[in-house]
Amino acid sequence: xxxxxxxxxxxxxxxxxxxxxxxxxxxxxxxxxxxxxxxxxxxxxxxxxxxxxxxxxxxxxxxxxxxxxxxxxxxxxxxxxxxxxxxxxxxxxxxxxxxxxxxxxxxxxxxxxxxxxxxxxxxxxxxxxxxxxxxxxxxxxxxxxxxxxxxxxxxxxxxxxxxxxxxxxxxxxxxxxxxxxxxxxxxxxxxxxxxxxxxxxxxxxxxxxxxxxxxxxxxxxxxxxxxxxxxxxxxxxxxxxxxxxxxxxxxxxxxxxxxxxxxxxxxxxxxxxxxxxxxxxxxxxxxxxxxxxxxxxxxxxxxxxxxxxxxxxxxxxxxxxxxxxxxxxxxxxxxxxxxxxxxxxxxxxxxxxxxxxxxxxxxxxxxxxx
Ligand SMILES: *Cc1c(COP(=O)(O)O)cnc(C)c1O
Numbered sequence: 001x002x003x004x005x006x007x008x009x010x011x012x013x014x015x016x017x018x019x020x021x022x023x024x025x026x027x028x029x030x031x032x033x034x035x036x037x038x039x040x041x042x043x044x045x046x047x048x049x050x051x052x053x054x055x056x057x058x059x060x061x062x063x064x065x066x067x068x069x070x071x072x073x074x075x076x077x078x079x080x081x082x083x084x085x086x087x088x089x090x091x092x093x094x095x096x097x098x099x100x101x102x103x104x105x106x107x108x109x110x111x112x113x114x115x116x117x118x119x120x121x122x123x124x125x126x127x128x129x130x131x132x133x134x135x136x137x138x139x140x141x142x143x144x145x146x147x148x149x150x151x152x153x154x155x156x157x158x159x160x161x162x163x164x165x166x167x168x169x170x171x172x173x174x175x176x177x178x179x180x181x182x183x184x185x186x187x188x189x190x191x192x193x194x195x196x197x198x199x200x201x202x203x204x205x206x207x208x209x210x211x212x213x214x215x216x217x218x219x220x221x222x223x224x225x226x227x228x229x230x231x232x233x234x235x236x237x238x239x240x241x242x243x244x245x246x247x248x249x250x251x252x253x254x255x256x257x258x259x260x261x262x263x264x265x266x267x268x269x270x271x272x273x274x275x276x277x278x279x280x281x282x283x284x285x286x287x288x289x290x291x292x293x294x295x296x297x298x299x300x301x302x303x304x305x306x307x308x309x310x311x312x313x314x315x316x317x318x319x320x321x322x323x324x325x326x327x328x329x330x331x332x333x334x335x336x337x338x339x340x341x342x343x344x345x346x347x348x349x350x351x352x353x354x355x356x357x358x359x360x361x362x363x364x365x366x367x368x369x370x
Contacts, residue, residue, distance in 0.1 A: 001306045001307075001308060002306060002307045002308060002346045002351070002355045002358065002359060003308050003346060003348060004180075004308040004309060004310050004344070004345075004346050004347070004348070005179070005180040005346070005347060005348035006348035006349070006350035006351065007179055007180065007184055007348060007349060007350060008241075008245070008349040008350050009234070009237075009238075010237045010238060010240065010241050011237075012236070012237035012240050012241075013233065013234045013235075013236070013237025013238055014237070015237070016032070016233035016234070016236055016237045017230050017233045017234055017237075019233070020032050020229045020230055020232075020233045021230065025229040026228060026229055026230065027226075027228060027229065028051070028207075028226035028227055028228060028229065029229075030229050032229035032230075032232040032233045032236070033051055033227060033229060033232045035232070035236055036051060036232035036233075036235045036236045036239070037049045037050065037051055037190075037232075039236055039239050040175075040190055040192075040235070040239060041192070043165075043239060043242065044165050044167055044168045044192055045165065045168055046167075046168050046192045046193065046194050047193070047194045047195075047196070047199070048191075048192065048193050048194070048195075048196075048198075048199035048202075049190050049191070049192050050190065050191040050192075050199060050202050050203055050206065051188065051189070051190055051226075051227040051231075051232060051235075052188070052189045052190065052191060052206050052225040052226070052227060053187060053188060053189065053225050053226060053227050053228075053231075054176065054178070054187055054188065054189050054225070055083060055154040055174060055175060055176020055177070055178060055181075055188075055189040056083040056086065056087055056176075056189070057189055057206070057223070057225035058154075058174035058175060058176065058189030058190055058191045059083060059084065059087035059088075059124075059150075059152060059154075059174040059189075060087045060090050060091070060223070060225070061174075061191050061202045061205055061206050061223070061225060062087075062150050062172045062173065062174045062191050062193075062202065063087055063088060063090075063091045063093070063122070063150065064091060064201065064202075064205045065172055065191070065193075065198045065199075065201040065202040065205065066121070066122055066148045066150060066171065066172055066198065067121070068088070068091050068093045068121050068122060069091050069092050069093060070091075070092035070093065071092070071093070071119060072091075072092075072093040072094070072119055072120075072121040072122075073093060073094045073095075073096045073117060073119040073120045073121065074088045074093050074094070074095055074096065074120070074121060074122045074123070074124055074150075075095075075096050075097075075098055075107075075112060075115050075116070075120060075122070075123045075124065075147075076088060076095045076096070076097060076098070076107075076124045076126070077097070077098060077099075077100050077106065077107035077124075077125070077126050077128070077133075077335075078097040078098060078099050078100060078315060078316050078328070078332035078334075078335040079099075079100040079105055079128065079312075079313060079315070079332075079334070079335040079338060079339065080126040080128060080152070080313060081126075081154070081313055082313075082319070082321070083152075083154070083176075084124060084126055084152050085097075085316070085322070085328075086321070088124070093121070094119075094327065095322075095327065095328070096115050096117075096120070097115075097316050097327075097328050097330070097332060098111045098112055098115050099111055099332040099333065099334045099335055100128075100332075100334050100335055100338075101134070101334070102334050102337075102338075103270050103272075104128075104131045104133075104134075104270065104271075104272060104275075105128045105129065105131070105283075105338060106125060106126065106127065106128050106131060106132070106133035106134065107123075107125050107126065107133050107138070108334070109134050109137035109138050109141065110137075112138065112141050113141060113145075116141075116145055116147075120145065120147055121147060121148065122142075122147050122148040122149065122150050123138055123141070123142050123147055123148075123149050123150070124149075124150045124151070124152055125138050125149070125151055125152070125170070126151075126152040126154075126155075127151065127152070127153055127155060127156035127159055127166045128155060129155055129269070129279070129280050129281045129283045129344070130155050130156050130159055130182070130249070130277055130278035130279050130280035130281070131156075131159070131269070131271065131272075131275055131277045132156060132159050132160070132161040132166050132274075132275045133151075133161075134161075134272070134274075135149075135161045135162075135169050136161075136162070139169070139170075148170075148171040148172070149169070149170035149171050150170050150171065150172055150173060150174070151166060151167055151169060151170035151173035151174070152173075152174055153166045153167035153173050153174060153175050153192075154174060154175055154176035154178075154181065154189075155176075155181065155182075155280040155281075156182075156278055156280065157175060157181065157182040157183055157242065157278065158182060158242055158243075158245075158246045158276075158278050159275070159276055159277065159278040160275065160276045161274060161275060162274045167192050168192065168194075171193065171195065171198065172191060172192070172193040172195065172198045172202070173191070173192045173193065174189060174190070174191055174192075175189055175190040175192065176188070176189050177189060177190070177231070177235055177238075180348065181280065182242070182245055182246070182249070182278055182280060183235065183238040183239055183242055183245065184234070184235075184238060185227065185231035185232065185234045185235040185238070186231060186234060187231070188227050188231045188235060189225075189227075191206075204220070204222065205220070205222050205223060206222070206223060206224075206225040206226060207222060207224065207225075207226060208222040208223070208224055209221065209222025210222070245349055246278055248349050249278055249279040249280075249347075249349070250279070252279060252282065252347065252351060252356060253269070253277070253279045253282060255353060255356045255357070255360075256268070256282050256345065256356060256359075256360065258360075259356065259357060259359075259360025259361070259363075259364075260284070260360055260363060260364075263291075263363060263364055263367050263368070264287075264290045264291065264367070265286060265287040265288075265289070265290030265291030265292075265367065266284055266285070266286060266287075266291065266363070266367065267284060267285035267286075267287065268284060269282065269283055269284070279347065280347070281310070281344040281345075281347045282344055282345045282346075282347045283312070283342060283343070283344040283345075284342065284343065284344070284345065285338060285341045285342045286298055286341050286342075286343070287341070288341070291367050292367070292369065293366065293367065295311075295340070295341050295342070295343055298343075298363075298366060298367070299311070299343055301366045302359075302362060302363070302366065305362050305366075307345075307346065307358070307359055307362055308346060309343050309344060309345055309346070310343060310344050311339075311342075311343050312338055312339050312342035312343060312344070313339065314339050315328075315332055315335045315336045315339045316328025316329075316330075316332065316335075317329050317330065317331065317332070317336075318339075345359055346359060
């Protein structure tokens with residue numbers, strides 16, 4: 001079986017985890033958390049990086065720090081992972097969905113202003129599959145309407161927009177370090193910001209909101225979203241190799257492109273000239289007419305041949321968690337089209353050239369009926 005994602009755990013990570021254990025640093029106290037936060041902030045070039053226990057928690061804390069709650073609206077792309085809109089709903093706010101661009105699958109800036117109301121407080125662009133959203137027009141709209149920008153950079157560590165790293169462009173932003181992300185801590189997340197005020201709220205809210213004056217007096221409803229030292233040690237050991245990981249992803253994408261580009265009816269990922277794509281996942285669309293096979297049939301045949309793949313995220317109007325509350329019921333033509341016809345190929349960091357060549361050859365033989 002060629003797995004859809006096989007991670008790489010570096011030697012440095014193993015060494016650092018063992019050292020944390022030997023020294024007795026197993027909770028979120030101690031130097032490992034501080035080190036990982038400093039290293040990540042310095043990698044991104046931001047003032048504050050705040051560890052949390054998942055990417056979903058990072059989004060929730062970013063939204064809370066931004067002061068979002070009951071009665072507010074947050075604009076999110078219709079094509080994204082559920083954590084983006086669920087985090088909005090945790091705060092009591094309402095996610096308002098906007099369709100995405102047909103080539104890069106990120107929020108379409110041309111459609112944002114029509115979704116803004118007097119209740120809108122923030123826009124959450126998601127850098128989907130590792131391709132940045134078109135940030136300049138988004139930031140411009142946010143400025144004009146006095147909204148905050150909260151990047152969901154869970155899939156885009158190391159991606160750049162006009163030379164700047166994603167996760168450093170919004171007011172407060174979120175990363176995930178889940179097992180299949182560009183760098184991993186197993187489970188984990190990070191909130192990033194250049195604002196001292198937002199960072200202060202984020203640090204308090206992820207740790208039960210102890211009051212500033214007196215510990216164990218709580219002046220707000222906080223959460224326990226703390227990361228462990230073992231996870232931070234794993235993260236530090238991963239971060240040392242992020243440029244190797246990004247090269248591996250680039251090489252993977254080049255091999256896939258070479259192996260798949262002349263198969264009729266398969267649309268490969270594109271990169272805008274202002275972006276570097278980190279190919280969190282190598283995502284393709286199937287044109288059933290031209291391919292003579294639907295996406296579902298193609299995925300089933302790949303699985304028969306030992307190749308694991310995943311569907312794209314589904315449209316909001318198919319999610320009972322939303323539609324039961326009267327949300328996300330509108331039609332989003334681009335999202336619906338790509339959700340219907342898109343899937344991603346094995347894309348883990350441990351994938352070999354041979355495995356990629358096998359995937360390409362198998363795709364070719366299925367699509368061309370040979
Ligand atoms: C993975 C992911 C998240 C959530 O991260 P977890 O660490 O799994 O909670 C949020 N948004 C996007 C776009 C993701 O891909």
